[in-house]
Amino acid sequence: MSNTQPLAGHVVVVGGGVSGLAAAHFLLEGGAARVTVLESSGRLGGKLYADEIAGVPVDLGAESILARRPEAVDLARAVGLGDDLEAPATTNAGLWTRGRLRPMPKGGVMGVPGDLGSLAASGVLSAAGLARLPLDHVLPRTKVGEDVAVGAYVAARLGHEVVDRLVDPLLGGVYAGNAYEISLRAAIPQLYEGARGGRSLIETVRESQRKAAAARQDGPVFAGIRGGVGRLPVAVAEACRSAGARIETDAPVRTLRRTPDGWEVAFDHDGTRETLAADAVVLAVPAPAAARLLAAESPGAATELSAVEYASVALVTMAFRRREIAHALPGSGFLVPPVDGRTIKASTFSSQKWHWSGAADSDVYVLRTSIGRHGQEADLAWDDTDLVRLSREDLGEAVGLTAAPVAARVTRWDGGLPQYPVGHLARVTRLREHVAKLPGLEMCGALYEGVGIPACVSSARGAATQVLGTLRRAAEPGAGQ
Incomplete structure (x- = not known):
């Protein structure tokens, strides 16, 4: 973190996903006096989620970073994960289409x-x-x-x-x-x-x-983090706490109200309602939550946000005994065209794609499948056991995998990915015009500049830069006269 002279201000960041945590990091780096991050769920990181299966670390959400864009890689280095950045061991993916796996x-x-x-x-x-x-x-x-x-x-x-x-x-x-x-x-x-x-x-x-x-720069197009990309938001949160930020989980924000001096943020925590006064607010939450919070202060912004649609997906992560896999699986995985009518939309052979995953346990092989996309979420009505079964059936037909997993986990991302339909950028422009009428309010996340991790980090830096500019102007002599 920077040693910049602190500004006299308090910024509340609503949302503890990678966008919100990155915004908090940049605010602290830029000298914001106090930063509070409020996350409604019990876990930080949003769609980045590192855990384990059969004792092997895995990503249960996004599992790679576009390394040719510098924002996410730079953030990882800034919070001490630079030595853990790792290129894929293979990027040789295929397409399962027209009855066979093709390059x-x-x-x-x-x-x-x-x-x-x-x-x-x-x-x-x-x-x-x-x-x-x-x-x-x-x-x-x-x-x-x-x-x-x-x-x-x-x-x-x-x-x-x-x-x-x-x-x-x-x-x-x-x-x-x-x-x-x-x-x-x-x-x-x-x-x-x-x-x-x-x-x-x-x-x-x-x-x-x-x-x-x-x-083209030297280095890989994509990168991961040893132990999982889900380590990134955890490391950012630790860095923010070390710099003095207050970060709360299980703290859903209920209301957001403009005041003569800034903003009033009311949230629930530990069974009580707490209210914070803020000089500025960064909203780093999905569109439905942002629409609810802005309904009173900016009906126009809320209307634009309410029109955003999201896709729901499920990730099925399975661990197998290597000795029970009859033959080597090809490359890093494969995509499946929806027109082929399969259940799964993709499969990643994690133990082959990431060296750290394959080296974690020489007898455990991890792969995952994804199911569901916008307008085609009917398969998500199946229970977890059936999603594992359907994934195994497709894998059997695609790559001849017949072994039974020793462990399986289904992670459901309901409303996980904002859609970018025709006219999306015009909608974002209208939304930003509404938000610009609310001094001290900024927004960031996957909705605005792209759904990838670097785009989210870039969006967070932009929001933090705007907030810091607002605080600096307010601190100028005569600003309050």
């Missing part, structure tokens, strides 16, 4: 192909689907308007097979959403800009890849 084509951007040779060799598309691709170069250069769905635009240029068997599973892995609903502008901005210029989509992908290669 992921190279040279694409979120499934939109750029290397047609690799795509043809993978066998992911039919002969008719491959024949459709060269038409992209001769079609009229149709420009997009303000926004368009990824699936609609890509299908118009390259055909529905590309969307259904390549783009949809990759976007689903990030957003747990549907490619035909997700915003091109929000989810794949580099392709959106190319589309606005009217270029061939395949050429836009190739140009994006060339730019990425030219700007």
Whole structure:
């Protein structure tokens, strides 16, 4: 933490996920005098959750960080986890589609192909689907308007097979959403800009890849943390407490009220109602909770927040005896196109993807599956035992895994991932315009700049920077006159 001269202010951060804790960290680093973090659940970390299965550490939520964006990696280093950052042991993922496991084509951007040779060799598309691709170069250069769905635009240029068997599973892995609903502008901005210029989509992908290669830094694209990415929020919380922050769990905020001097935050804790006076507030909670808290102070912001939809997913984590797995499983795992009608949407072979996981116990092999996405959550009605059974059935068909697990855990993330439909960025802009009318209030989280960990950390830094600016202006001579 910084030795910056403390500002005369108290900031309450509502939400103890990685966004809220990162915001608290940046506030303290920037010299905020007092910071209080209030988390409604009994655990810090939100969608980052490290635990164990059969004695092996595992992530029961997000399990990797986009390392090419520096924000999350820098935060991990700042809180003492730099030596525990680790690249995947393998990133060789596949696609389970059209009846077999196939290699992921190279040279694409979120499934939109750029290397047609690799795509043809993978066998992911039919002969008719491959024949459709060269038409992209001769079609009229149709420009997009303000926004368009990824699936609609890509299908118009390259055909529905590309969307259904390549783009949809990759976007689903990030957003747990549907490619035909997700915003091109929000989810794949580099392709959106190319589309606005009217270029061939395949050429836009190739140009994006060339730019990425030219700007490429040393090091892996993705990173994990030994023992699990879920260690990150715990370490951030420890650093914040060491810097003097008050952090409470089981402390749901009930009301948020503007006062002449700032904000009044009322929350429940240890069976009593407590009220805090704050000079500024950072809301780092999902849209439904934020809408409830802002309903009285900003009905416009609450209306925008109430319109945000979320996807629910379940992660099924299983541990097997290595000696009972008949043959080596391929690569780091595989994605499953929803069009194939399987229960699972993906599987990660954790003990192969992460060296630390595989080395934890030489006789235990850990993998996990994911189930559910926006608009396709019916399978989540099954109980945990059935989700394990259905996952095993799909794994048996995909990779021939017939062993029985020695342990299994089902983690349900109800309303876990905000959706980014067409018009999402315009909604965020309107929301920020409403919030700007409330001095001392900032918002951060997966809703605003992206659902990945670096985007959440970036959002948190932006909120903290705005709050610190507000406190500094209030501290200037004559500010209160």
